[in-house]
Structure formats: C-alpha cells, structure tokens
Amino acid sequence: MARISTWVGIALAGALTLSLAGCSSTGGKRAEDARAAAAAEGKAAVNTPRWTFAMITHAGDGDTFWDIVQSGAKQAAVKDNIRFLYSHDDEGQQQAQLVDAAVDKKVDGIIVTLAKPDAVKASLARAREAGIPVVTVNSGSAESKEFGALTHIGQDETVAGEAVGEELNGRGREKALCVLHEQGNVGHEQRCDGVAKTFDGTLVRLHVNGTSMPDVQSAIEARLQSDPGLDAVVTLGAPYADTAVKAREGAGSDAEIDTFDLNAKVAAGLEDGSLGFAVDQQPYLQGYQAVDLLWLYRYNADVLGGGRPVLTGPQIVTGDDAAELREYTRRGTR
Amino acid sequence: MSATTSDTADERFLRLPSPLRRLLSRPELGSVVGAIAVFCCFALVADSFLRASSLGTVLYASSVIGIMAVPVALLMIGGEFDLSAGVLVTSSALVSSMFSYQATANVWVGVGVSLLVTLAVGAFNGIMLARTRLPSFIVTLGTFLMLTGMNLGFTKLISGTVSTKTVADMEGFTSARALFASTVTVGGMHIKVTVLWWLALVAVGSWILLRTRAGNWIFAVGGNEQAARAVGVPVTRTKTVLYMGVALGAWICGQHLLFSYDVVQSGEGVGNELIYIIAAVIGGCLITGGHGSAAGSAVGALIFGMTSKGIVFAEWNPDWFKFFLGAMLLLATLLNTWVRRRAEASK
Numbered sequence: 084m085a086r087i088s089t090w091v092g093i094a095l096a097g098a099l100t101l102s103l104a105g106c107s108s109t110g111g112k113r114a115e116d117a118r119a120a121a122a123a124e125g126k127a128a129v130n131t132p133r134w135t136f137a138m139i140t141h142a143g144d145g146d147t148f149w150d151i152v153q154s155g156a157k158q159a160a161v162k163d164n165i166r167f168l169y170s171h172d173d174e175g176q177q178q179a180q181l182v183d184a185a186v187d188k189k190v191d192g193i194i195v196t197l198a199k200p201d202a203v204k205a206s207l208a209r210a211r212e213a214g215i216p217v218v219t220v221n222s223g224s225a226e227s228k229e230f231g232a233l234t235h236i237g238q239d240e241t242v243a244g245e246a247v248g249e250e251l252n253g254r255g256r257e258k259a260l261c262v263l264h265e266q267g268n269v270g271h272e273q274r275c276d277g278v279a280k281t282f283d284g285t286l287v288r289l290h291v292n293g294t295s296m297p298d299v300q301s302a303i304e305a306r307l308q309s310d311p312g313l314d315a316v317v318t319l320g321a322p323y324a325d326t327a328v329k330a331r332e333g334a335g336s337d338a339e340i341d342t343f344d345l346n347a348k349v350a351a352g353l354e355d356g357s358l359g360f361a362v363d364q365q366p367y368l369q370g371y372q373a374v375d376l377l378w379l380y381r382y383n384a385d386v387l388g389g390g391r392p393v394l395t396g397p398q399i400v401t402g403d404d405a406a407e408l409r410e411y412t413r414r415g416t417r
Numbered sequence: 418m419s420a421t422t423s424d425t426a427d428e429r430f431l432r433l434p435s436p437l438r439r440l441l442s443r444p445e446l447g448s449v450v451g452a453i454a455v456f457c458c459f460a461l462v463a464d465s466f467l468r469a470s471s472l473g474t475v476l477y478a479s480s481v482i483g484i485m486a487v488p489v490a491l492l493m494i495g496g497e498f499d500l501s502a503g504v505l506v507t508s509s510a511l512v513s514s515m516f517s518y519q520a521t522a523n524v525w526v527g528v529g530v531s532l533l534v535t536l537a538v539g540a541f542n543g544i545m546l547a548r549t550r551l552p553s554f555i556v557t558l559g560t561f562l563m564l565t566g567m568n569l570g571f572t573k574l575i576s577g578t579v580s581t582k583t584v585a586d587m588e589g590f591t592s593a594r595a596l597f598a599s600t601v602t603v604g605g606m607h608i609k610v611t612v613l614w615w616l617a618l619v620a621v622g623s624w625i626l627l628r629t630r631a632g633n634w635i636f637a638v639g640g641n642e643q644a645a646r647a648v649g650v651p652v653t654r655t656k657t658v659l660y661m662g663v664a665l666g667a668w669i670c671g672q673h674l675l676f677s678y679d680v681v682q683s684g685e686g687v688g689n690e691l692i693y694i695i696a697a698v699i700g701g702c703l704i705t706g707g708h709g710s711a712a713g714s715a716v717g718a719l720i721f722g723m724t725s726k727g728i729v730f731a732e733w734n735p736d737w738f739k740f741f742l743g744a745m746l747l748l749a750t751l752l753n754t755w756v757r758r759r760a761e762a763s764k
Contacts, residue, residue, distance in 0.1 A: 107517065107523050109587055109588055111521030112520070145569045145572070146684065150579050290738045294689070297677075301725075304474045305478075305726040306729050309463065309471070310465075325678065348680060415577065
C-alpha cells in the first residue's frame with residue numbers, strides 16, 4: 084500500500100508541476116469566463132404555487148441535443164416557479180416505467196417524448212386517469228392527440244427532411260448521401276425519406292456506427308471515394324457534420340456537407356464555409372415551450388395548437404445566420 | 418512436443434523444409450489466410466477498393482482498432498479480459514481535454530495528466546483483480562460501468578454540457594495534433610499517423626512476447642497460473658502491467674480522438690471493447706489464454722477494417738450492413754480455426 088501511495092503522490096506532484104509550468108494564453112476556461120460575465124441566475128417571474136413538472140425523454144446517455152432541450156425546460160421552470168424533474172431512458176419499456184414513477188409521485192404535469200409510442204401508451208393512460216396534464220415533445224406528433232396529450236411540440240421529421248431536399252435542389256446538387264448514425268431509429272429513417280421525397284437528384288443512404296467517430300469518418304470517406312459522383316453529404320446529427328468535413332478532406336472530394344441540428348462547431352463551420360447549411364429544430368424551444376405551456380394550462384387552462392402539433396422547425400440556417408448563432412450555441416441554448 | 422506426436426506426424430509434412438514447418442505452426446497463420454480471402458473478395462466486387470486512397474482509408478479504420486487490439490491480445494494471452502477498454506479511450510480523451518481547458522493550460526499538460534490517469538485506471542484493474550480474486554470479467558465490467566458513468570457525470574459537472582469545449586485554439590494543439598492525428602501522403606495514399614503508432618505497437622508487442630523474459634511470463638500466467646506461480650513468475654505484477662498496457666493503448670487512441678476532432682462526446686466508446694477482443698480472437702488469441710500473437714491481432718484488426726469499409730466500397734444495401742459484417746467475421750474466424758487445426762494436426 085505504501086508503494087501505491089508514493090506513486091499517487093508522485094503523480095499528483097507531477098500533474099501540479101505540469102499545470103503550473105505550462106499555461107495556455109489562448110482559449111480555455113479563462114477565455115470562456117472572460118466572455119461570459121456570469122450570466123445572472125434567473126428569478127421566478129410569477130407567484131403561482133410551486134408546481135412540479137416531470138420530463139421523461141427517450142434520450143440516450145450523453146446526447147448533446149437533449150442537453151439543449153433540458154436547458155430550455157430549466158430556464159422556463161425558473162421563470163414559471165416550477166420544480167423541474169428530468170429523467171431519460173432509451174429503452175421504451177424503461178421510459179414507460181419512468182412515466183409510471185412520475186404518475187405515482189403525483190406530479191402536476193408530465194412532458195414526454197413518443198419515440199416508441201406503443202411502449203408509453205399505457206403509462207399515459209394512467210396519467211390521464213390521475214388527471215395529470217401531458218404535453219408531448221420532439222417525436223410522436225401522430226400519436227400525441229390520440230394518447231390524450233394537450234399539445235405536441237416538435238418538428239415533423241418528414242417535413243424537415245423535405246425542407247432539406249428542397250434546399251439541396253436550390254443549391255443544384257445532384258447526388259446526396261444521407262448518413263444514419265443509429266440503425267433502426269424511426270425518426271432518422273423519416274428524415275432521409277423526407278429528403279428523398281423532395282430531392283430531384285439521387286439520395287443514397289449510409290449507416291455508420293455512431294458511437295465511434297473514427298468509424299463514422301472512415302465510412303463516409305470510403306463512400307465518397309467509391310462514388311465520386313456524390314456532391315452532397317447530409318448528416319443527421321450535429322456532431323457528425325464536422326466528422327464528415329474531415330472525411331471529405333481525406334477522400335479529396337468537393338461534396339457539400341449539410342446537417343440536421345446545430346452545435347457550436349456547426350455554427351463555426353457555417354461561418355467559415357466548410358458546411359453548406361444546417362436544419363434546426365430548435366431543441367431549446369421544445370423544452371422551454373413544453374414547460375411554459377403546462378404552466379399556462381395549469382394557470383389559465385390555455386392550450387396551443389388547436390389539436391395540431393406546434394412546429395419548432397425546420398429552420399434552415401446558413402452562413403449568414405452563423406455569426407449570431409455562434410454565441411448561443413456556445414452557451415448551449417441553440 | 419514429445420516423441421509420441423512426431424510418431425504420428427504426417428510423413429510429407431516432415432519432409433517440408435523447416436522454415437515452412439515453423440510458419441504453419443504460427444498462431445496468426447489462419448487469420449492471414451482469412452485476411453487474404455476478405456481482401457480478394459472485396460477486390461473483386463468493389464472496383465474502388467484497390468485504389469491507393471481507398472486502401473489508406475481501410476488502413477486508418479484498421480489502425481484505430483489495431484492500436485487497442487495489440488495490448489488487448491497480450492492481456493488475453495495472459496489469460497484475462499478487459500471490458501473497460503472501449504470506454505477508457507473516451508475517458509482518456511475527456512481527461513486530457515477538460516484538464517487543459519479548465520486549467521487554461523497548454524494542451525500537452527492535459528495529455529500528460531491524461532496518461533497518468535489512464536495508467537492509474539489500468540493499474541486499478543490489475544490490483545483489484547489480484548486483491549479480490551474475482552474473475553476479470555466482473556472486475557472490468559465494474560470498471561466499464563463506473564467509467565461510463567464518470568465520463569458523463571464529470572463532463573456534465575465540469576463543462577455543463579455532455580460534450581467538451583473545443584481546445585483547438587489553445588497552445589500546443591498544433592504540435593499535439595501532429596503527433597496524434599496528422600496525415601502523411603505517400604504516393605497518393607493518405608496514411609494517418611495512427612497507422613504508424615499501430616505498426617510500432619505491433620513491433621513492440623511481438624518483441625516483448627518473443628524475445629523477453631516478460632513475454633515468457635505472459636504465456637506462463639495465461640497457460641497455467643498455478644504452475645507459473647510455483648516456478649516464481651510474478652503473476653500479479655505481470656497482469657497489472659498487462660492492464661496498464663491496455664491503458665497505454667487507450668491513451669494513444671484517446672489522444673487521437675481528441676486531436677483529430679478537438680471536441681469529445683462523453684457518451685462514446687461503448688461497445689468498442691468487444692471489437693478489440695474480436696480482433697484479437699480472429700488474430701489467433703485463445704479466449705482461454707496462453708496462446709496468440711501481437712502480429713495476429715494486427716491481422717484481425719485489418720480483417721475488421723477491410724470488412725467494415727469494404728461493405729461501403731461495394732455499396733451493398735445498408736439495411737443488411739450488420740448482417741454482412743457478422744457473416745464475414747464468422748467466416749474469417751472459421752477459416753482461421755480450420756487452417757490452424759490442419760496445421761496442428763500435421764505437426
């Protein structure tokens with residue numbers, strides 16, 4: 084044991100010396116702190132009772148997109164004096180159990196995603212019996228009303244795909260690659276289907292292993308090399324856009340890279356021209372609106388959408404919007 | 418081998434010149450035949466497969482698996498598993514990125530700290546294994562789950578989001594990228610620096626296994642731990658160092674991830690540990706330990722790289738992607754086992 088603690092001591096001392104010796108005068112945490120002069124924590128803007136809302140999503144661990152949804156929901160919760168609970172599980176059955184748990188807790192409102200609608204159906208019926216209002220977000224626009232939700236807030240994936248197809252037409256593209264990073268994800272299929280529907284050129288699909296970036300890169304690279312006719316690559320998630328740019332360099336292709344969803348790197352890529360356009364479904368708005376609408380319903384029995392989904396996208400974002408978006412993507416709200 | 422085996426040996430085999438006989442008893446022979454079969458298959462069905470640039474892509478895909486497959490193979494020869502290897506790659510990249518960023522330090526500082534942390538995780542696996550006497554499957558499964566949680570938890574706690582902030586504008590980035598993620602162009606073929614790391618690791622791994630006392634120890638602890646202990650082989654130390662070897666590979670891969678994409682997604686890496694093990698097994702490592710080679714693991718990684726990218730080059734229907742991948746791997750392993758049996762039967 085003594086030997087181990089000596090080693091730990093040496094390691095710590097080494098780490099300390101290293102960090103004292105080599106400071107970076109560019110980038111890093113200090114630069115970020117300098118940029119954001121501590122955005123003040125918001126205060127409740129209303130004096131309604133402190134209701135509890137639960138949000139249960141189908142997000143996997145560590146997904147940037149759901150992080151942004153959450154930050155929107157939290158912002159609205161602060162403003163509306165709401166206690167906000169968040170949980171997630173990418174297995175349909177587990178997600179249903181989380182909804183059950185929220186119903187058991189007798190929360191004052193539930194926000195749920197319907198990526199696997201049938202799994203969650205029974206749990207939503209329980210919520211309805213218990214008199215808990217439900218708002219669905221992101222996926223499930225078709226089932227939302229049938230399952231008794233007040234409103235659906237999100238983007239229709241097919242509509243978003245169609246917008247991409249039209250944008251590609253406008254840019255004179257003839258053969259595009261649709262990169263799917265999760266095999267069997269219905270939303271992803273719908274996006275590619277939507278693109279194929281409006282795109283006048285040919286659309287080819289490529290499945291990649293989304294948990295390994297080198298694999299994504301080499302797969303796209305291989306595809307671009309095998310088919311020089313490809314003049315556009317559409318990735319379905321923001322983190323994959325930058326990887327596609329690297330693959331394009333590796334393959335020596337001049338295809339345009341476009342993507343669904345935004346993040347800081349995509350905003351930077353749009354600005355420096357390495358990306359063509361991004362289609363944004365505004366995840367921040369999905370979280371924010373869901374909490375706000377539940378509050379409005381509790382407070383004033385207001386409902387939005389008149390029984391139809393309230394769309395948060397698609398919004399096509401190009402280099403012209405990038406400068407403005409960069410700051411927002413950096414703080415994790417776009 | 419004793420006299421009884423040479424009595425039953427095939428006469429024709431005995432008449433073969435001895436270098437050829439030695440070759441046929443090599444553990445990686447089967448996988449080499451499998452690799453040639455996979456190569457020929459894709460060379461025939463995909464016209465773009467044989468282009469220099471395509472081969473560069475295949476080599477890159479193989480190298481990121483291969484860098485990990487070498488130490489994983491050594492560990493398997495030593496009779497143990499490491500299920501935490503895939504996530505450790507991500508952990509290593511995260512530590513490096515977040516330490517540099519939060520301390521606003523030169524990125525090389527983060528790279529150094531990451532090496533210490535990653536090696537410490539490897540040592541933890543080895544020491545836990547020795548202290549608890551639990552099977553390595555359980556110990557490293559525990560590490561795997563803890564690392565997965567820590568990757569997410571710490572990243573969220575420190576950066577506020579699930580991916581790290583970019584370190585591309587920080588000091589030292591350019592030189593670190595040159596070492597871990599640069600590309601060399603040789604005659605129209607883009608060769609990633611990971612390929613060089615991979616070859617170096619295979620060379621070092623083979624040298625350790627075949628030319629050093631530590632190599633004998635590894636075969637001994639994997640073949641029969643009790644016997645090895647009885648003749649004075651330091652079993653605990655050998656296994657701990659083997660786990661630290663896996664950690665070293667994870668560090669190299671992790672730094673490659675960080676400096677080639679400059680932002681790290683904290684949820685990545687899950688599932689890759691199996692790919693490394695598969696590469697080692699295709700390359701002739703026995704799951705029970707005591708048999709295998711570093712060069713074989715490289716051939717295994719190459720088969721994996723060729724298959725996964727060859728399917729793309731051949732433009733086969735993507736819905737069946739995983740099926741093709743599985744079938745190809747199974748065929749390669751079967752061929753490998755068959756050739757090895759033939760070689761062993763004629764020994």
